[in-house]
Amino acid sequence: GAGVSQSPSNKVTEKGKDVELRCDPISGHTALYWYRQSLGQGLEFLIYFQGNSAPDKSGLPSDRFSAERTGGSVSTLTIQRTQQEDSAVYLCASTTGSGNYGYTFGSGTRLTVV
Amino acid sequence: GEDVEQSLFLSVREGDSSVINCTYTDSSSTYLYWYKQEPGAGLQLLTYIFSNMDMKQDQRLTVLLNKKDKHLSLRIADTQTGDSAIYFCAGPRGGYQKVTFGTGTKLQVIP
Numbered sequence: 089g090a091g092v093s094q095s096p097s098n099k100v101t102e103k104g105k106d107v108e109l110r111c112d113p114i115s116g117h118t119a120l121y122w123y124r125q126s127l128g129q130g131l132e133f134l135i136y137f138q139g140n141s142a143p144d145k146s147g148l149p150s151d152r153f154s155a156e157r158t159g160g161s162v163s164t165l166t167i168q169r170t171q172q173e174d175s176a177v178y179l180c181a182s183t184t185g186s187g188n189y190g191y192t193f194g195s196g197t198r199l200t201v202v
Numbered sequence: 203g204e205d206v207e208q209s210l211f212l213s214v215r216e217g218d219s220s221v222i223n224c225t226y227t228d229s230s231s232t233y234l235y236w237y238k239q240e241p242g243a244g245l246q247l248l249t250y251i252f253s254n255m256d257m258k259q260d261q262r263l264t265v266l267l268n269k270k271d272k273h274l275s276l277r278i279a280d281t282q283t284g285d286s287a288i289y290f291c292a293g294p295r296g297g298y299q300k301v302t303f304g305t306g307t308k309l310q311v312i313p
Contacts, residue, residue: 092244123303130206130305131245131290144300179244188233191301193244 090114092194094180100200101170109165109197113182120163121183121191122155126176134178137163170201206293206304213310220278222307224291227272234267235292235301236276245290248276278309286311 093112101107113120122134133147137157148154152171157163167174177198181191206226214220226234233252237245251258251265251274258265264277274293278285291304 121300131303133300133302136300181245187301190233190235190237190247190250191245193237193246195242195244 092180092182092192094178094194094197096197097195098198098200100202103172103201104169106166106168107170107199109167109178109199111163111165111180111182111194113161113163113180114192115161117182117184117192118160119183119187120157121181122163122165123179123181124176125179125196131179134165167199170199172201175199175201205302206291208289208291208304208307210305211308211310213312214281215312216281216283218281220276220281220285220309220311222276222278222289222291222309224274224276224293224304225272226274226291226293226302228294228302229269229272230294232294234274234294236263236265236274237290237292237303239288239290239306241287248289281309281311283311283313285309 095110120137123131125131135155136144139160140157152168155165177196179193179196181193183191208224233250235250236248238248239245249260249263251267262279266275288306288308290306292301
C-alpha cells in the first residue's frame with residue numbers, strides 16, 4: 089500500500105479481555121517495528137521483525153504480549169488478559185532492510201482498557 | 203537513565219525561530235533523526251543526519267550535530283502555526299536496526 093496501515097484506529101476493551109492489533113506495512117519493507125506511546129511519554133520499543141523473524145523482542149513488557157508476522161508482510165500484536173496499564177497508543181513502523189533513512193509510521197491504534 | 207533526552211515544552215511566537223535540543227548517549231556512528239507528530243497521527247520523518255556531518259539544511263529546517271557533546275538540535279526558521287506539534291529526536295541503540303526515541307518536545311506556536 090501507499091503507507092503503513094493500522095487497524096483498528098481505536099479499541100476500547102474490558103479488563104481481562106484479549107485484543108489483537110494489526111499492522112500492514114508498506115509493500116516491500118522488510119523491517120517492521122512496534123512501539124507503544126503512553127500519555128505524555130516517549131516511544132517505548134516493543135519488538136522488531138526482519139522478514140518473519142523477530143531478532144529483538146526485548147521490549148515486550150510481559151508474557152501477555154506477543155506478536156507475529158506472516159508472509160513478510162502483515163503483523164499482529166496480541167495482548168492477552170488486558171490490564172489498565174496497557175492503555176496507550178500502539179504504533180507500527182516499517183522500513184527497508186537497513187532502516188538508515190528512517191521509518192514510516194502508521195497512525196496508531198489507541199487502546200483503552202476499562 | 204534515558205538514552206535520548208529532550209526538554210518537554212517550547213513556546214515561540216509565529217515568525218520567530220524555534221530551536222529544539224536533544225542529547226543522546228550512544229556514540230555509534232550512524233544516523234540521527236527528527237520526527238514530527240501532529241495530534242492523532244503517527245510520527246512523520248522530517249530529516250536525518252549522518253554522524254560524520256556537523257550540519258544539514260533542508261528549507262526551513264537546520265540540523266546541527268555536536269558529536270563531542272552528543273548534542274543534536276533542530277532549528278525551524280520562520281515558525282508557523284502549522285509547525286505546532288510534538289518533535290521527537292531519535293538515535294541509535296544497538297545498531298541501526300533499532301532506534302531509540304526521546305520523550306518528545308511539544309512546540310506551541312503563538313500567533
